[in-house]
Amino acid sequence: MAAELAAFGRELSDSGAAQVAGAFTDMPDADELIKASPNAFLLGVLFTQGVAAERAWAGPWLLRQRLGHLDLVRLADDREAVDAAICESPALHRFTHTVAGWISDAAARLLACYEGDASRIWEPGSSVAEVSERLSLFRGIGRKKAAMAVEILRRHFGIPLSGADEGTVAYDVHVRRVFLRSGLTLRDSPEEVRAAAAFAYPGSPGTLDLPAWLIGRQWCRPVVPRCEECRLGEVCPRRVWMNVEGVGARTGARVADVSRGA
Ligand code: SF4
Known part of the structure; x- marks a missing residue:
């Protein structure tokens, strides 16, 4: 087995995991955003909490549709707007206020620690353990979600991380x-x-x-x-x-x- x-x-x-893996969500535009934007991917990880995966990964794109942006400064500073956008009917998540808070916190952390670029979390030369640890420091990402994100980064996006054998x-x-x-x-x-x-x-x-x-x-x-x-x-x-x-x-x-x- x-x-x-x-x-x-x-x-x-061997065949390119991203193609074989197919879509994150059944919304092509939302799927494209997750694949094209490391920041959107990170937000998608935050959305993957207690809802179907397809709905979670559509979250960043739908949030951008409602806000008109995914600008980190505005996501971090205007928490009420993020909260209102997620709560608007139909709500973008089951745990609306919680996820909204995580998103604003994540935006602030990306600005403070990663120059506004989530791909720096998994920069070249990083190990599985290091990336998992960095992800776990975001509020809303525990060990389980960090492990999931690391495996998607490795397998789906082909990010080379050392120490994979220890994963x-x-x-x-x-x-x-x-x-x-x-x-x-x-x-x-x-x-x-x-x-x-x-x-x-x-x-x-x-x-x-x-x-x-x-x-x-x-x-x-x-x-x-x-x-x-x-x-x-x-x-x-x-x-x-x-x-x-x-x-x-x-x-x-x-x-x-x-x-x-x-
Ligand atoms: S669908 Fe599930 S239960 Fe059926 S063969 Fe595949 S792994 Fe086994």
Whole structure:
């Protein structure tokens, strides 16, 4: 299983991960902004909190539409405007005021520490650990989101970061779902998922992150998984009753319970 996942990861790298990875969101303009602007990417990371990924990554573009800009000075200084833009119906996020505050704080931090350019967070020569640490210093980005962002930077944008072999998978809903359903882990917790990645692919557990994330997004859907089309379809035990939000997620189902196609 891990070998198949890793093989998929290598294919993504070889063929240009950005193209294979497809879109962040189903809004082409919003997707283009995330791919073109490091600052918008950072704001997108802030939006990825308790909402569907497609909605989160559309956030920076929609915010720019409402404000008419993504100017960092104005985002930092005019907090009321940012808050009002996010709260305006339909709200741009589930946690409107919280995310608005994070965005204003992030803009201020980018200006103070990175000369207004988020790409300096992952400047050449940086390591996975350094970038993760820098991201974690932004309010609204914990270790989980930092790990997710680092893997996207590496795999999706091809940012070369040293120490990748020491990386791990992000504790992300898509990664967790694929790990559970494919039998790589039997329990859903940050420790179990990361330990499963380290056990399954000890040389470079982070390699499993992007392929698992993509499989979760594209095929291993929460309600109706598309196993017949899935890259892991031939080798996966298809424990489709397991879900990160569901009853089976924390029960530690026995390997003997696994039945293909159940
Ligand atoms: S084969 Fe099915 S259960 Fe397994 S990872 Fe793919 S979509 Fe998910």
